[in-house]
Amino acid sequence: MKKALTFDVGGTKIYSAIINENGEIISEIEKNSTPNTFDEIKSLFEQIIKKYENEVDVIAFSTCGAVNNQNNGILGSTGNIAKDYPKMQFKSLSSKPVYVENDANCAAWAEHITGASKGCANSVMLTLGTGVGGGIIVDNKLLKGKNGAAGEMHFKMYCDKRRKCTCGAWDCFEIYASGKGLKITAEEISKNQNITTYDVIDGIKSNDELMVKIFNRWQSDITQGIIGLANIFDPDCFVLSGSMAEFVDTKKIEKNVNDEIVTTPTKIFKAQAGNYAGMIGAALLAFSKGGCLG
Amino acid sequence: MKKALTFDVGGTKIYSAIINENGEIISEIEKNSTPNTFDEIKSLFEQIIKKYENEVDVIAFSTCGAVNNQNNGILGSTGNIAKDYPKMQFKSLSSKPVYVENDANCAAWAEHITGASKGCANSVMLTLGTGVGGGIIVDNKLLKGKNGAAGEMHFKMYCDKRRKCTCGAWDCFEIYASGKGLKITAEEISKNQNITTYDVIDGIKSNDELMVKIFNRWQSDITQGIIGLANIFDPDCFVLSGSMAEFVDTKKIEKNVNDEIVTTPTKIFKAQAGNYAGMIGAALLAFSKGGCLG
Numbered sequence: 052m053k054k055a056l057t058f059d060v061g062g063t064k065i066y067s068a069i070i071n072e073n074g075e076i077i078s079e080i081e082k083n084s085t086p087n088t089f090d091e092i093k094s095l096f097e098q099i100i101k102k103y104e105n106e107v108d109v110i111a112f113s114t115c116g117a118v119n120n121q122n123n124g125i126l127g128s129t130g131n132i133a134k135d136y137p138k139m140q141f142k143s144l145s146s147k148p149v150y151v152e153n154d155a156n157c158a159a160w161a162e163h164i165t166g167a168s169k170g171c172a173n174s175v176m177l178t179l180g181t182g183v184g185g186g187i188i189v190d191n192k193l194l195k196g197k198n199g200a201a202g203e204m205h206f207k208m209y210c211d212k213r214r215k216c217t218c219g220a221w222d223c224f225e226i227y228a229s230g231k232g233l234k235i236t237a238e239e240i241s242k243n244q245n246i247t248t249y250d251v252i253d254g255i256k257s258n259d260e261l262m263v264k265i266f267n268r269w270q271s272d273i274t275q276g277i278i279g280l281a282n283i284f285d286p287d288c289f290v291l292s293g294s295m296a297e298f299v300d301t302k303k304i305e306k307n308v309n310d311e312i313v314t315t316p317t318k319i320f321k322a323q324a325g326n327y328a329g330m331i332g333a334a335l336l337a338f339s340k341g342g343c344l345g
Numbered sequence: 346m347k348k349a350l351t352f353d354v355g356g357t358k359i360y361s362a363i364i365n366e367n368g369e370i371i372s373e374i375e376k377n378s379t380p381n382t383f384d385e386i387k388s389l390f391e392q393i394i395k396k397y398e399n400e401v402d403v404i405a406f407s408t409c410g411a412v413n414n415q416n417n418g419i420l421g422s423t424g425n426i427a428k429d430y431p432k433m434q435f436k437s438l439s440s441k442p443v444y445v446e447n448d449a450n451c452a453a454w455a456e457h458i459t460g461a462s463k464g465c466a467n468s469v470m471l472t473l474g475t476g477v478g479g480g481i482i483v484d485n486k487l488l489k490g491k492n493g494a495a496g497e498m499h500f501k502m503y504c505d506k507r508r509k510c511t512c513g514a515w516d517c518f519e520i521y522a523s524g525k526g527l528k529i530t531a532e533e534i535s536k537n538q539n540i541t542t543y544d545v546i547d548g549i550k551s552n553d554e555l556m557v558k559i560f561n562r563w564q565s566d567i568t569q570g571i572i573g574l575a576n577i578f579d580p581d582c583f584v585l586s587g588s589m590a591e592f593v594d595t596k597k598i599e600k601n602v603n604d605e606i607v608t609t610p611t612k613i614f615k616a617q618a619g620n621y622a623g624m625i626g627a628a629l630l631a632f633s634k635g636g637c638l639g
Binding site for chain 2: 117126127171172173185187189190192194195196197198199200201202203204205206207208209210211218219220223227271272275276278279280282283284285286287311312313314315317
């Protein structure tokens with residue numbers, strides 16, 4: 052059975068592990084903090100690759116940032132990682148084939164092959180974390196667009212400039228549906244700048260009226276975004292992943308979405324591929340392409 | 346060269362013509378008003394098919410309503426045509442193969458093969474008429490979704506219930522970007538219930554300050570919607586078609602979209618496949634499928 056040395060590259064952590072064709076993690080997961088500079092990041096990659104490349108068939112990266120359609124490099128800039136990280140020449144890191152894909156796309160693929168959206172030809176995954184990631188499967192393939200940047204969840208929730216999004220534009224879905232969005236919603240409704248997402252999550256557990264109101268507003272915003280996506284894609288299902296997804300009421304969202312859409316009924320699931328879905332998806336994608344891009 | 350007898354079925358008119366494999370209309374275009382009842386519509390189809398079916402290889406319908414993935418019937422209900430029209434058994438109308446597709450999808454396909462988006466693997470067509478239609482091409486194929494209903498342009502422009510959309514939900518793109526949306530925008534800004542879209546269009550030609558303000562607001566709403574779609578699809582281009590599209594400033598929209606998106610630069614074109622794009626697209630789709638669904 053083929054094996055992949057797999058990396059999950061984020062702004063704060065870089066994980067690595069060996070994964071087999073079944074999507075099973077068959078090594079210890081090595082966890083490193085993301086170094087500050089390009090050279091240090093590259094050197095960390097090289098060091099781990101040197102250690103394991105003889106044991107594997109392919110190297111697979113699940114990374115922050117949009118990845119090109121050749122699956123060998125990053126398009127444009129990424130948020131909170133070294134500014135010149137997008138210049139990384141991934142193919143040059145190993146003599147083995149190297150495959151690179153965006154982390155949300157990788158996670159969506161893991162859900163599609165082994166997780167919540169298994170068996171669904173058309174699905175939309177939303178990663179609700181500090182920000183919002185998107186991975187869209189159309190007809191059993193990742194939606195990449197002309198250059199590979201598709202699946203960005205930056206569509207408007209309002210057109211009258213209320214909240215500035217991290218992308219620089221106004222009122223994107225991300226700045227309402229993310230953890231950061233929940234914090235802003237909480238500030239707006241409570242009129243308290245010091246309120247945290249933990250306060251809201253704790254509050255709903257004890258049925259605190261104000262916290263429930265805040266949470267429902269946030270969940271309603273997620274629902275409104277999903278309605279638009281359901282009308283655009285007519286997908287079999289949505290998969291909600293990420294640290295904030297565990298708190299949402301998928302049955303309630305599903306009902307409200309299906310009550311309003313003009314397309315055909317869809318389903319809302321929580322992710323099932325686990326915390327390492329990105330690495331698993333990257334490995335499975337690399338295997339499915341035969342690692343031919345190295 | 347193969348020929349298709351092609352219909353364009355709308356709420357007010359039913360057109361028909363014979364179209365060849367080059368997408369050329371090679372007959373007179375027969376124009377009928379859409380009858381009120383299912384039986385009368387069916388009988389009109391039968392009468393025209395009887396007259397021409399021996400001359401053609403396939404029958405192709407470009408129709409209002411979402412069409413299933415088998416391209417032989419309509420999903421759910423459609424707006425302003427006989428309530429039971431969706432029950433039409435299209436295959437039973439002829440001994441020749443019969444192919445059915447949604448009118449916006451057909452028009453998008455015509456633009457893709459012979460029009461403004463020719464050569465673009467990924468494009469989004471928006472038909473700006475009384476309502477808004479959508480046809481999305483992903484990787485040289487029509488985006489249909491799990492049941493065929495994809496491409497509905499009912500995503501939110503606001504989440505605080507300002508305008509009721511024709512679909513019954515609130516604040517969809519359609520109720521801002523359509524001709525009806527322009528009328529509502531004009532009423533809101535002018536505080537005059539009797540203002541018409543003609544007043545606005547005439548007014549911008551004479552540079553009337555109020556009318557320019559109304560028009561710019563409408564065009565800005567279209568721009569905001571396109572920004573979201575560009576971030577979701579990373580398409581090569583958008584094609585604007587329909588009666589309202591001729592008035593928009595595509596260069597201005599393109600600049601504003603590209604200034605704001607997080608994906609890669611896209612282009613905005615006006616449609617080029619003409620008034621009969623629906624019929625042309627239906628014929629070309631039927632040929633490309635080999636008419637095998639009859």
